[in-house]
Amino acid sequence: MRAEVLLRASDVSYSAGGRKILDKVSFELGTQQITTIIGPNGAGKSTLANIVTGLLTNFEGEIERRPQLRIGYLPQKVYVNTLMPLTVERLLQLTRRASEIDIDHALAQTEVTYLKRRQVRSLSEGELKRVLLARTTLGDPDLIVLDEPTSGVDVTGEIRMYELIGELRTQLQCAVLMVSHDLHLVMSQTDQVLCLNQHLCCSGLPESVSRDPEYLALFGKSAADSIAIYTHHHDHVHDVSGEPADHHHD
Amino acid sequence: MTSPASLRIIIMTEWLDDFLLRSIFAGLIMVTIAAPMGCLMVWQRLAFLSDTLGHAAILGVGVGLMLQLLPIVGVLAVALLIVFSLSRVSSFNSALSETTLAIISHTGLAGGIILVGLLPAGRVNLEAILFGDLLATTPADLLSLLLTTVLLLILLAYHWRDFVALSVSREIAQAEGIEVRKLQFLMYAMIALLVAVMMKVMGVLLIAAMLVIPTTSARLFSRSPEQMVAISALYGVGALAGGIASSFHFDWQTGPAIVVNATALLLITLGLTRLLKSGAA
Numbered sequence: 111m112r113a114e115v116l117l118r119a120s121d122v123s124y125s126a127g128g129r130k131i132l133d134k135v136s137f138e139l140g141t142q143q144i145t146t147i148i149g150p151n152g153a154g155k156s157t158l159a160n161i162v163t164g165l166l167t168n169f170e171g172e173i174e175r176r177p178q179l180r181i182g183y184l185p186q187k188v189y190v191n192t193l194m195p196l197t198v199e200r201l202l203q204l205t206r207r208a209s210e211i212d213i214d215h216a217l218a219q220t221e222v223t224y225l226k227r228r229q230v231r232s233l234s235e236g237e238l239k240r241v242l243l244a245r246t247t248l249g250d251p252d253l254i255v256l257d258e259p260t261s262g263v264d265v266t267g268e269i270r271m272y273e274l275i276g277e278l279r280t281q282l283q284c285a286v287l288m289v290s291h292d293l294h295l296v297m298s299q300t301d302q303v304l305c306l307n308q309h310l311c312c313s314g315l316p317e318s319v320s321r322d323p324e325y326l327a328l329f330g331k332s333a334a335d336s337i338a339i340y341t342h343h344h345d346h347v348h349d350v351s352g353e354p355a356d357h358h359h360d
Numbered sequence: 361m362t363s364p365a366s367l368r369i370i371i372m373t374e375w376l377d378d379f380l381l382r383s384i385f386a387g388l389i390m391v392t393i394a395a396p397m398g399c400l401m402v403w404q405r406l407a408f409l410s411d412t413l414g415h416a417a418i419l420g421v422g423v424g425l426m427l428q429l430l431p432i433v434g435v436l437a438v439a440l441l442i443v444f445s446l447s448r449v450s451s452f453n454s455a456l457s458e459t460t461l462a463i464i465s466h467t468g469l470a471g472g473i474i475l476v477g478l479l480p481a482g483r484v485n486l487e488a489i490l491f492g493d494l495l496a497t498t499p500a501d502l503l504s505l506l507l508t509t510v511l512l513l514i515l516l517a518y519h520w521r522d523f524v525a526l527s528v529s530r531e532i533a534q535a536e537g538i539e540v541r542k543l544q545f546l547m548y549a550m551i552a553l554l555v556a557v558m559m560k561v562m563g564v565l566l567i568a569a570m571l572v573i574p575t576t577s578a579r580l581f582s583r584s585p586e587q588m589v590a591i592s593a594l595y596g597v598g599a600l601a602g603g604i605a606s607s608f609h610f611d612w613q614t615g616p617a618i619v620v621n622a623t624a625l626l627l628i629t630l631g632l633t634r635l636l637k638s639g640a641a
Contacts, residue, residue, distance in 0.1 A: 163535065165534065165535065183535045183536075185531040185532070185534075185535050186531075187531060188529055188531050188532060189529060189530070189531065190528060190529050191403055191404075191527055191528050191529065193402060193403050193405075193579070194403050194527060194528060194585060194588075195579065195582040195583050195584055195585060195587065195588050196528060196584065196585065197583065197584065200584060200585075201528065204521075204524070204525045204528055204529075204532060204533075204536075205521070205522075205525050205532070205533065205536040205537070205538065206536075229583070230528075245532075
């Protein structure tokens with residue numbers, strides 16, 4: 111099954127401060143596809159996400175977007191000011207107005223309707239993540255870009271979060287591009303994995319990527335095993351997640 | 361310049377109504393602009409920047425007088441120069457570190473006092489610069505205060521949603537197409553203007569107090585950003601009224617009297633909210 115292409119990146123390179131961060135990266139994002147970017151720290155994952163969303167423009171290479179492509183974006187580090195009095199419904203309308211119906215709908219999609227009138231400063235980290243995820247769905251996006259959507263969320267919350275992201279894809283009929291370091295947890299939801307370390311080491315289905323020699327060199331065998339275990343035995347996720355992935359930092 | 365002791369004599373003179381009304385009007389204008397600017401600065405943790413610009417304003421006064429300019433021109437020039445230099449540093453946020461600001465702040469204060477000291481005696485009343493001189497507001501002061509405040513209010517109204525978004529989260533604002541750096545620079549330039557106008561009323565050392573204390577009271581029971589601004593303004597008016605009254609009754613200097621009243625209101629509010637909470641529980 112071949113999905114329609116929403117976005118195509120061709121030979122995208124990016125340098126900052128004399129250091130090459132991305133080197134000729136090419137890939138495609140298809141409609142309703144979930145794509146996960148993995149890679150060690152400093153591999154250029156967030157940079158790539160910023161180029162896709164259009165925040166970074168001074169890159170080499172080419173990004174073709176489907177005309178009128180609407181993108182919802184959840185940045186990696188969202189520091190939400192706790193000094194301000196601000197309700198959740200106002201947070202959703204921070205940069206543009208939204209109707210009551212749209213707000214209710216967005217909050218319902220990430221199961222946080224009950225937080226609508228709460229002050230943002232009283233939310234737990236997990237609640238805040240879900241509210242922010244709800245925010246990205248406003249404006250009927252064709253593509254949601256999520257940079258480490260589960261950082262700061264505990265393991266159980268993390269699994270639920272990935273399930274929610276999977277459900278969002280079906281309900282909104284949108285594509286998802288996700289940056290993650292949780293190699294093993296994201297896999298069951300993902301259609302395409304981009305393994306990044308400045309250049310694109312390998313890409314494809316989760317199972318095929320986890321057997322790729324470049325991937326093994328980058329993450330080690332234990333990480334690869336944990337993916338295999340997770341994709342085949344969903345009920346053993348807690349044992350698996352207790353085992354940290356073996357990153358090789360450079 | 362008027363000292364509280366000479367006040368009673370001035371009260372006897374025929375232009376009583378005029379000068380008192382002028383002072384009250386100047387105070388109200390200051391409160392009107394201090395509320396929204398103070399809230400934004402508290403939200404963005406910029407109170408310390410206003411303090412720095414305030415301290416360095418003395419240098420501006422000195423330079424202005426040396427060059428035979430209006431002091432406010434010197435103040436504005438120095439404040440804008442500082443803001444501009446800070447914004448040229450590649451990592452903007454680290455440029456606003458406590459250390460950097462403290463160095464600028466105290467060097468400005470020291471340099472300004474030296475310059476003012478070199479001026480012929482009687483040219484400048486240091487105490488009025490440091491602690492404000494609300495009761496000596498001239499029609500020219502009033503006009504410049506009014507014009508600057510109107511300008512700031514127009515800028516605030518035009519950019520309010522963006523300023524609030526920037527205060528809530530820089531990342532979200534940036535991700536959703538707000539030009540964060542431009543907006544931030546505008547904010548700093550506006551703070552420079554604000555400092556220049558507030559200096560007359562509050563004195564360079566007490567500007568930050570008037571931006572921070574009423575907003576802190578308002579924060580205790582506000583539910584939205586705009587509500588916090590409105591309640592801050594009410595607290596500001598309360599502090600102003602109390603300040604002017606205690607200045608008359610106890611011969612206190614007006615600037616410090618306003619600050620002390622603002623803090624008293626904060627403490628009363630804190631006490632009441634505690635009481636209400638324990639009553640509810």
